[in-house]
Amino acid sequence: MNAxxxxxxFSSGAVGLLVLIFFGAAIEFNAFSVNQIAKNLTEFRFMGxxxxxxxxMGEPTSLADHLVKLKIGLAAYIGLGSLFxxxxxxxxxxxxxxxxxxxxxxxxxxxxxFSFWIRFMNDDRAVDRTDKFQLFxxxxxxxxxxxxxxxxxxxxxxxxxGSKSEDEIFFRAQRSRTLPEKNLTLDESLQADSKEVSVExxxxxxxxxxxxxxxxxLVAEDAEPAxxxxxxxxxxxxxxxxDQDQPPSDVSADVISENTDGVLQPEDPIAEDxxxxxxxxxxxxxxxxxxxxxxxxxxxxxxxxxxxEEPLEVEEIEMSDEKRAETPSxxxxxxxDNLGEVEExxxxxxxxxxxxxxxE
Amino acid sequence: MILKRTLSVLFGSLIGLITLYILxxxxxxxxxxxxxxxxxxxxxxxxxGTIDPKLSKLPLDHFVQPPKENSSVPxxxxxxxxxxxxxxxxxxxxxxxxxxxNFVRSEEDTLRNYEIRDLQMIRGVASPGLRRAALLExxxxxxxxxxxxxxxxxxxxxxxVIDDKSTTGYEEKFxxxxxxxxxxxRNGMAxxxxxxxxxxxxxxxxxxxxxxxxxxxxxxxxxxEGQTAALxxxxxxxxxxxxxxxxxxxPSRPVPAPNLKSKTWFLGITDGDLxxxxxxxxxxLDWVRIGRQSEYLYPSRLGGLLRTNLQNEDLPIPSLxxxxxxxxxxxxxxxxxxxxxxxAQVQGDTHHDLVESIGIRTEExxxxxxxxxxxxxxxxxxxxxxxxxxxxxxxxxxxNDPEVNRLxxxxxxxxxxxxxxxxxxxxxxxxxxxxxxxxxxxLSLKExxxxxxx
Numbered sequence: 001m002n003a004x005x006x007x008x009x010f011s012s013g014a015v016g017l018l019v020l021i022f023f024g025a026a027i028e029f030n031a032f033s034v035n036q037i038a039k040n041l042t043e044f045r046f047m048g049x050x051x052x053x054x055x056x057m058g059e060p061t062s063l064a065d066h067l068v069k070l071k072i073g074l075a076a077y078i079g080l081g082s083l084f085x086x087x088x089x090x091x092x093x094x095x096x097x098x099x100x101x102x103x104x105x106x107x108x109x110x111x112x113x114f115s116f117w118i119r120f121m122n123d124d125r126a127v128d129r130t131d132k133f134q135l136f137x138x139x140x141x142x143x144x145x146x147x148x149x150x151x152x153x154x155x156x157x158x159x160x161x162g163s164k165s166e167d168e169i170f171f172r173a174q175r176s177r178t179l180p181e182k183n184l185t186l187d188e189s190l191q192a193d194s195k196e197v198s199v200e201x202x203x204x205x206x207x208x209x210x211x212x213x214x215x216x217x218l219v220a221e222d223a224e225p226a227x228x229x230x231x232x233x234x235x236x237x238x239x240x241x242x243d244q245d246q247p248p249s250d251v252s253a254d255v256i257s258e259n260t261d262g263v264l265q266p267e268d269p270i271a272e273d274x275x276x277x278x279x280x281x282x283x284x285x286x287x288x289x290x291x292x293x294x295x296x297x298x299x300x301x302x303x304x305x306x307x308x309e310e311p312l313e314v315e316e317i318e319m320s321d322e323k324r325a326e327t328p329s330x331x332x333x334x335x336x337d338n339l340g341e342v343e344e345x346x347x348x349x350x351x352x353x354x355x356x357x358x359x360e
Numbered sequence: 361m362i363l364k365r366t367l368s369v370l371f372g373s374l375i376g377l378i379t380l381y382i383l384x385x386x387x388x389x390x391x392x393x394x395x396x397x398x399x400x401x402x403x404x405x406x407x408x409g410t411i412d413p414k415l416s417k418l419p420l421d422h423f424v425q426p427p428k429e430n431s432s433v434p435x436x437x438x439x440x441x442x443x444x445x446x447x448x449x450x451x452x453x454x455x456x457x458x459x460x461x462n463f464v465r466s467e468e469d470t471l472r473n474y475e476i477r478d479l480q481m482i483r484g485v486a487s488p489g490l491r492r493a494a495l496l497e498x499x500x501x502x503x504x505x506x507x508x509x510x511x512x513x514x515x516x517x518x519x520x521v522i523d524d525k526s527t528t529g530y531e532e533k534f535x536x537x538x539x540x541x542x543x544x545x546r547n548g549m550a551x552x553x554x555x556x557x558x559x560x561x562x563x564x565x566x567x568x569x570x571x572x573x574x575x576x577x578x579x580x581x582x583x584x585e586g587q588t589a590a591l592x593x594x595x596x597x598x599x600x601x602x603x604x605x606x607x608x609x610x611p612s613r614p615v616p617a618p619n620l621k622s623k624t625w626f627l628g629i630t631d632g633d634l635x636x637x638x639x640x641x642x643x644x645l646d647w648v649r650i651g652r653q654s655e656y657l658y659p660s661r662l663g664g665l666l667r668t669n670l671q672n673e674d675l676p677i678p679s680l681x682x683x684x685x686x687x688x689x690x691x692x693x694x695x696x697x698x699x700x701x702x703x704a705q706v707q708g709d710t711h712h713d714l715v716e717s718i719g720i721r722t723e724e725x726x727x728x729x730x731x732x733x734x735x736x737x738x739x740x741x742x743x744x745x746x747x748x749x750x751x752x753x754x755x756x757x758x759x760n761d762p763e764v765n766r767l768x769x770x771x772x773x774x775x776x777x778x779x780x781x782x783x784x785x786x787x788x789x790x791x792x793x794x795x796x797x798x799x800x801x802x803l804s805l806k807e808x809x810x811x812x813x814x
Contacts, residue, residue, distance in 0.1 A: 121385040124447045126457035126679045154368050
């Protein structure tokens with residue numbers, strides 16, 4: 001999403017600048033006639049005001065003056081807007097981009113509306129019903145839009161958390177893929193992540209599983225490297241759980257897409273809530289959890305990143321077969337798998353020692 | 361976090377405040393009733409106008425001070441100051457101007473419900489068709505046969521003066537002004553297109569109208585452009601008491617302002633080249649300042665206005681002029697009680713003498729006008745004096761009070777009568793026994809004011 005928005009903003013800004021350059025060159029070298037455009041622009045009236053008055057360039061004294069003012073004014077507006085979009089594309093997070101974009105839209109819109117109204121109120125100009133209707137329509141569209149966009153800009157903080165989690169998961173996923181080369185266990189990689197990845201864990205509750213977090217991290221003592229382990233476990237789960245007809249889960253879909261594409265899909269709503277990810281390879285391969293009707297949940301990433309050396313909480317959740325049957329899940333390619341049932345119930349992080357103890 | 365929240369709240373509050381300000385301004389700009397009410401809150405009513413001390417702390421257009429005369433400042437600066445002042449102080453009339461503009465652009469055949477008739481030498485006078493019951497003084501003045509008869513009147517009379525030698529024909533001009541007249545008629549004002557070829561011609565026609573159709577032309581407002589603007593200014597210079605309002609658009613020549621304290625409201629509309637002619641410019645500024653010389657609030661603010669470089673509205677008459685005429689009419693309809701009674705004795709050739717004495721250029725062919733002006737003195741002699749025992753005694757008691765000396769008998773009758781009415785019915789009955797003439801005066805004037813308000 002971030003890359004998409006970056007590309008969108010960058011291309012919009014670049015197109016704006018290119019259009020500006022193109023028209024500037026066309027006018028300069030008489031590449032084609034802009035008489036009709038110039039005529040339309042100079043004849044444009046809103047409430048009796050010309051376009052140059054609307055954009056704050058003052059009342060034109062002659063046609064030539066009008067054209068010069070329009071050229072300067074419009075070029076400045078388009079150029080500034082394009083540069084603004086280009087600048088936005090260099091921000092790292094989508095949330096920041098959206099926030100600044102909303103400010104960049106709403107504040108000029110409100111300024112335009114307010115300045116126009118103040119000018120109109122202090123002006124000495126009689127207007128008829130048609131003009132009043134135009135003004136009403138303009139205000140009716142502009143004001144609520146600007147206020148809503150501004151409100152969004154002021155309250156985009158929640159999205160910002162989610163966006164950071166997305167980034168965090170993105171980095172985590174990339175790191176997980178590189179783990180086999182480094183020959184690291186998932187626990188080690190998580191500990192390394194806790195040092196490297198900046199995560200807003202202080203504000204988050206230590207055990208966010210109780211808040212319905214479904215993004216889980218299953219950790220086994222003898223776990224395989226994360227990328228392979230996750231794939232293997234999902235395949236095994238597919239094999240063991242296919243006949244249960246479980247509906248697909250969004251969470252598992254996210255994990256799947258991460259593994260298949262190498263990039264985690266940021267539109268995962270659950271990943272936004274909690275940035276934890278785990279796989280219990282050993283337990284899954286045995287299928288003990290599913291057979292016993294219980295589910296093991298991992299602690300959120302915050303727990304692991306906060307103090308990786310502390311023993312993690314173990315929570316075993318009983319789950320009936322009927323309930324499990326209703327639990328949605330999805331495999332790597334969008335097919336049904338068993339990961340969903342692990343993610344559906346509440347739970348905490350289960351470390352390798354605890355799992356082994358449980359097995360015994 | 362707290363800082364962010366505070367900033368967010370501040371930002372929201374700022375937008376809310378600006379929104380409220382614009383909402384209020386929009387109502388004032390677009391809603392006529394709100395604009396008029398805000399004017400009343402700021403200035404009080406027409407008769408006892410006072411600036412509201414609490415509201416005056418707000419930066420409202422009503423409280424802008426008139427520009428002061430300063431000889432060291434160039435004329436161009438004076439013009440700019442006057443223009444700015446006039447624009448601000450008369451901003452409350454913008455909704456009315458909007459209404460007029462909309463009326464002119466949307467209404468058709470606006471005179472079909474109004475009577476248009478020729479009054480001897482004055483052609484095509486459209487009257488609003490207002491009627492009221494005749495009072496005792498109307499019977500005494502010869503306007504009605506007996507009390508209670510319905511007599512026709514108008515709140516004011518608007519005269520659009522055109523040059524008689526103008527290339528544009530009378531009919532054509534009248535047709536272009538139909539919607540404008542329709543708007544004024546709806547506001548209770550009689551209207552006429554008055555051709556005049558000279559000062560004497562104009563004065564003769566106006567005198568005839570005042571003398572023979574006093575109820576229609578009690579409050580006379582005249583409008584002229586170019587040559588005729590100068591003409592009406594000269595006419596007003598000669599007989600200022602005839603006119604309640606003068607609207608002059610680009611007067612072609614300088615006309616001296618009346619020396620005496622004028623009760624006539626003056627609106628000058630000029631193009632941007634006025635400052636090139638120093639004499640004309642300074643004389644127009646004199647007209648504006650003299651128009652504002654009044655002890656009452658409304659005339660002291662609105663009595664003299666000057667606008668330069670008005671926006672072209674593509675109308676036969678600027679909306680500002682119409683709004684000014686309507687405002688002038690509104691004021692004099694209610695505040696005529698404050699005006700002194702017109703001079704009772706006017707010599708037959710007074711206006712002619714005045715014209716000659718002030719050296720204003722006159723043209724030949726004024727015989728007809730002179731004849732028309734002859735009935736005037738008789739009519740003026742019949743002006744009611746409201747002289748009665750109560751008034752005489754009141755004047756004797758307050759002999760040294762300058763305010764009472766300034767008031768006319770008519771105003772005193774109303775003032776004393778209102779005071780007595782507040783004291784109760786018993787007092788009123790005692791006064792009626794003592795001075796029945798006073799009571800009749802009071803009741804007549806009261807009824808007249810009630811009718812005019814309705």
